[in-house]
Amino acid sequence: MRTKRTYNLPERTVVAVRELAATYGLASTQDGVIELAVDELARRLREETEGERWAEAAGDATFGREAADLAAAYSTADRETWPRE
Numbered sequence: 001m002r003t004k005r006t007y008n009l010p011e012r013t014v015v016a017v018r019e020l021a022a023t024y025g026l027a028s029t030q031d032g033v034i035e036l037a038v039d040e041l042a043r044r045l046r047e048e049t050e051g052e053r054w055a056e057a058a059g060d061a062t063f064g065r066e067a068a069d070l071a072a073a074y075s076t077a078d079r080e081t082w083p084r085e
Contacts, residue, residue: 020026020033027033057063 017030017033021028021030027036
């Protein structure tokens with residue numbers, strides 16, 4: 001489902017969106033360029049947040065023990081499931 005919205009953007013942003021759509025072919029429409037840009041920003045923010053969580057987890061002794069236990073339990077999984085040549 002699509003929703004029609006109106007935003008007030010600086011002229012430089014409008015020009016950039018037009019160029020990205022027409023010149024570089026990143027998307028077939030200007031709406032597509034905006035959608036790609038918003039998706040990319042959201043992805044970057046998610047990855048940043050995820051990285052922060054992993055950094056916090058690295059200092060958590062309980063998490064470290066659990067991760068070590070899982071690694072030991074599944075240490076042979078690749079050899080058991082990957083095709084042999």
